[in-house]
Amino acid sequence: MHVAALTLRGGWLSGAAREEAVDEPRAAQRGDRGAYAALVRRHQRAVHGLCYRLLGASDEARDAAQEAFVRAWERLGTFDASQQFGPWVMRIAHNVAIDRLRRRGRVVLQDEPQAGSAETDPAGALDLERAIAALPPSWRAAVILVYVQGRPVREAAGILEAPEGTVLTWLHRARHALRERLEP
Amino acid sequence: MTRRERDERAEQRILARLANLGDPEPPSDLVDEVMREVALRHLGSAREIALILAASAVALAAIATAIPVAPALADWLSTFGRIALLAKVGTTIAGTLLSGWAAAAFGLLLLGFTVTLLGLKGVAR
Numbered sequence: 001m002h003v004a005a006l007t008l009r010g011g012w013l014s015g016a017a018r019e020e021a022v023d024e025p026r027a028a029q030r031g032d033r034g035a036y037a038a039l040v041r042r043h044q045r046a047v048h049g050l051c052y053r054l055l056g057a058s059d060e061a062r063d064a065a066q067e068a069f070v071r072a073w074e075r076l077g078t079f080d081a082s083q084q085f086g087p088w089v090m091r092i093a094h095n096v097a098i099d100r101l102r103r104r105g106r107v108v109l110q111d112e113p114q115a116g117s118a119e120t121d122p123a124g125a126l127d128l129e130r131a132i133a134a135l136p137p138s139w140r141a142a143v144i145l146v147y148v149q150g151r152p153v154r155e156a157a158g159i160l161e162a163p164e165g166t167v168l169t170w171l172h173r174a175r176h177a178l179r180e181r182l183e184p
Numbered sequence: 185m186t187r188r189e190r191d192e193r194a195e196q197r198i199l200a201r202l203a204n205l206g207d208p209e210p211p212s213d214l215v216d217e218v219m220r221e222v223a224l225r226h227l228g229s230a231r232e233i234a235l236i237l238a239a240s241a242v243a244l245a246a247i248a249t250a251i252p253v254a255p256a257l258a259d260w261l262s263t264f265g266r267i268a269l270l271a272k273v274g275t276t277i278a279g280t281l282l283s284g285w286a287a288a289a290f291g292l293l294l295l296g297f298t299v300t301l302l303g304l305k306g307v308a309r
Contacts, residue, residue, distance in 0.1 A: 048207065179198060
């Protein structure tokens with residue numbers, strides 16, 4: 001199973017996968033750009049996904065994801081290699097996306113649901129995307145990290161730099177808002 | 185079925201849809217673009233270091249030339265004056281050519297040269 005999937009679906013890593021996931025950030029810290037490319041490849045989907053759903057526009061999401069990875073490269077010296085790289089780079093991506101959101105002040109939603117969605121009904125997927133986009137950014141980020149990407153609440157709290165209790169409150173309110181919008 | 189039960193079921197359906205939504209496919213060239221930018225930043229750092237070395241070599245050559253050629257100038261300037269003059273020249277060069285940590289490193293290097301030269305001059309006397 002792919003390491004990203006293991007990391008996203010509960011934070012568990014097999015021995016080999018953990019070794020790979022720990023070695024690559026260390027190699028990247030020593031300036032190994034090949035190792036960093038592997039890290040980018042592994043985490044690009046989650047990072048781009050968070051940026052896409054926070055920013056709503058695919059061009060800006062792409063720019064934000066790129067900026068996040070470049071910023072992460074520049075700050076690799078501050079990364080604790082005994083920790084997981086994924087949540088660390090996701091925190092950077094969240095900050096980049098929130099900065100851009102503040103500058104812009106609104107969300108632009110694509111007319112078509114993006115490829116990758118397992119929703120069988122395109123109209124349903126678009127409704128869901130619209131409902132997510134209508135949430136406040138903090139609730140939206142929590143929903144993406146926990147419900148869409150399947151991260152534990154503790155990890156999401158670390159990424160969002162908020163207490164776990166606060167994240168749970170955001171999720172509760174987001175569930176209520178989504179229910180009101182999608183199943184009134 | 186109570187309203188609460190209906191709401192809970194509705195939430196469960198929404199959570200199932202969210203779990204199935206997944207992340208959109210990232211742009212196919214995202215990794216290449218990131219690594220291109222990383223390479224450019226790396227090149228930028230290498231260029232700054234090269235610039236520091238070149239500027240330091242020029243400064244060293246200028247100081248080495250000026251000391252034997254213009255001893256009067258060296259005598260004319262007080263110790264403090266020399267440091268101030270070199271610091272001013274160094275800051276101007278660094279501020280014009282470099283930025284951030286590179287300027288600071290260049291300034292420190294120049295200060296090191298100055299202190300060394302002053303030390304050597306003191307020893308010579």
